[in-house]
Amino acid sequence: MKPFLAVIFCFLFLNGVAQDVVISSPDKLLKLNVQIQDGKPVYSVSYKGKTMLEDSPLGLTTNEGDFTSGMKYVGKEESRVEKNYTEDKIKKSHIQYIANKLSCTLENSQKKQIKVVFQLSNNDIAFRYELPVWGERMSCVVEKESTGFNFPESTTTFLSPMMSPMVGFARTTPSYENAYSGDAPMIRNNPSRGGYVFPGLFRLGDNGWVLLSETGVSSLYCASHLSESSKDGIYTIQYPDVRQNNGFGSSGAAIALPGVTPWRTITVSDNLKPIVETTIPFDVVEPLYEASQKYKYGRSTWSWIVWQDNSMNYEDQVKYIDLAANLKFEYILMDALWDKNIGKARMQELIKYAKSKGVDVFLWYNSNGQFNDAPQGPRNKMNTSIERKKEMKWLREAGVKGLKVDFFGGDKQETMRLYEDILSDANDYGLMIIFHGATLPRGWERMYPNFVGSEAVVASEMLIFVQAVREAEAKNATFHPFIRNTVGSMEFGGTLLNKYLVKSNETRNKRLTTDVFQLATAVLFQNPVQMFGLTPNNLTDVPAFEIDFMKQVPTTWDETVYIDGYPGKYCVIARRHGDDWYVAGVNAEKEALKLKIKLPMLAGKTVRMYGDNPQKEAYTRDLNIRKGASLEIEMQPGGGLILAPVK
Structure with missing residues (x-):
């Protein structure tokens, strides 16, 4: 009788109607369960015994098979992850990461397997899919994900809507520049058809808080965002809208096998402290290349934020170099139109003058011209390898230390490749990179040693342009x-004292x-590099102690x-x-x-x-x-x- 029961148990387990697979954080407070329900993989999350995520879908769809239904549990592996690392560009410089790891192997009806890999540290979950070689298949296209987050009914949200593609200034959206709304219901009267950007924050009444995001996005995958909530309170992973970047390029991800997806991250607590202090976006990624040199971070002046386009002339830039020197700032950013209004020859003179004052230079560039209508120059210098390397060679010889690259407008894999190509080439020429009009950085501070920030927020320029933003x-x-x-x-570009x-x-x-x-x-x-919005008149028209603070x-x-x-x-x-x-x-x-x-x-x-x-x-x-x-x-x-x- 016992062997018979064992066979029955095994059959039921493999078909997902028996036991849960459970993993806990090192402190045992955070728990995650994985099940197969009617052939569909799901997971749930609890913290201190309280439900934070109800049964939430897992799985993805590829051109080589469906991994969302008809799935069977094959087995698991458990281990422990420990690492210590330093990172001087984030909120904490020395990090000890300890997590319990669970790898669940699942199989679809075609006998093809994938793994779902979970890592649980105290208060944080990171998980991703790992796809092996399937016979002769050594590449595939991931078309969509079923990955979801099923919140209890009483949950309220803190979310920012994804901007519609190819609208706004010069058709440069989406640029992650919509505001967040607080304590909104999951089911809204005016839903966001395009979903919501990462990160998203959720309050579960007295149970606590959940922060959702993703990390580890490189040229090997697209970036994603959250869908609108279903009627059941489930948000799912959405890939980029095909209309982004003028409709050119894919909405999924082409990957070599074996391959992995980016990490989905979930930060969980009964209070806001672990939300503010989390380092999970950086804990599960590694540097993709070595820094070509030691990069220097610091503060910068920039004329454009208050004085706008008309300030892009030689004389006004001298004033802002002098302002940076007076403030003991390390940098000046010279923004759009410098190529037309100043030119390379006189720019080299400005860079020498700045250097004589102990100030280094960042220069602005348009990301390209092929998928938006932004007219500001320099254009068509960052979008191809040949032109980019020519330009960066000149920048290094001129003594420029960093670039602000603007107007990206998309999360497709092709766009992720452009971000990475700019960063990689810039490192070869000793240049730091800030992105504006851009997507959320997803672990990039650690992945790319010369990356020093992104806008991806309703930033200071909107304070100049829009009364409602000032309010x-x-x-x-x-x-x-x-x-x-x-x-x-x-990179907000703030501290405005006018x-x-x-x-x-x-x-x-x-x-x-x-x-x-x-x-x-x-x-x-x-x-790590702050472009502050101070103006030359602030040296005398605000109290001296305010300027002294900005100097330190x-x-x-x-x-x-x-x-x-x-x-x-x-x-x-x-x-x-x-x-x-x-x-x-x-x-x-x-x-x-x-x-x-x-x-x-x-x-x-x-x-x-x-x-x-x-x-x-x-x-x-x-x-x-x-x-x-x-x-x-x-x-x-x-x-x-x-x-x-x-x-």
Whole structure:
């Protein structure tokens, strides 16, 4: 009888109606179950015994077979992953990653197998599909994924809609420049037909929080995003809209076998601290090449953000080089149209002048001209290997240190290949790269040693152009440390101290946040190279202590700690640079906000506090932080707070 029962059990198990396959995080608080239900693979997630994701679909469809239904469980392998690494471009410089690993082998009705590989660290899940060689087949096209995320009914969302393809300025979308909305229902009256960009944040009532994203996207795959929610509260992985990049190129991914998909990441907790502090986008990827040199990070001036196109002339760029030198900034960014208005010969003179002032140079480039109508130049220098290498050779000889490359507008594999080609070639010529009008960076700080940030956010230029964005500036700022900036560097281009965001600093485009709010974002927003929006007049028309702060603020961090906050309302975080701690907070509420916060990292130290009085005027004073005591702080509406070292 026993052998017979064993055969029956084995049959039931292989057909997915028996036991779960379970894996836990090292601290045992996070658990993931894998099952086959009626031939369909699913997984679920719990944290501290509470359901965070209900049964959620797994699987993908390729031109060599369907791996979403008719599936059987074959077996599993379990192991442990441990690694220590350093990364000086993200929120934390020294990382210890420990995870439990589960590889589930599944088989479809054609007897073709795939693996779903899960890695669970404390609070984080990363998983991907691994596709082996199938007989003579050593390549395939992944057409779509069924991978989904099934949230409990009471969940609310913090999501940013994917922009429609080929609209907006010069048909350059999608560029990840839609705002996030907070605490929205999953099922909406006005759904986003194009879905939502990564990352996405979800609040599960009293159960806690879930952050979804992806990492490890290179030239070998397309980037993806989240679908609109189904009626059952399931979001699925969507590949790029075929209309992106003027309709040219694939919407799936062509891969060599054996091959892998990018990692899908899930950060889970009953509070926001692990969400803000997660390093999972970088934990599961590796550098794709060695840095050709040691790259120097730092702060930069740029005239375009406030003075706009008319500032792209030799004389104004001299003024901004002098501004950078006065501020002790490392860089100046010379933006679009420099090729036409200044030219290469005079640009070489400017670069020499900047060098004499101790300032290095970033230059702007259009990504290409074949899939959008953006007229700004230089154009057609970054999109082909031959022209790119010619241009980069000149850039190196001229002494340029980095490029800002703009207007990409798509997530297709062809576009991912362009990002990677630009980065790889630039490293050969000792150039750092910032992307604007671009997709979310997906582990790129670690994968590409010369990558130093992406925009992929409603950034400072929209403060110049759109009144509604100025009105929402404080609210948007409180989203970023919890969502966009927690998974990747964010080149926002902010800290604007003009009262009016125009060259004259009067009459129009009035800034609606305080000076201390603006100073706080220099710490709150993380990017290893920061293009700050200060103007030459700020050296004399704002309090000297504000300029002194900007002269000392770092752009790289050794540690990041969540202190307090709620996305869309307020945020307080602490960052450490060497031995120096900086605490920054901003308030998006309509009333002054009083908080009691614990700051053990500052215990026994004297710090300089920057704050706003009720009239929203900036002030500063020195405080001694007593050991074990709570610090009472107050932030004005649209205001901020900073605690910084006394220098």
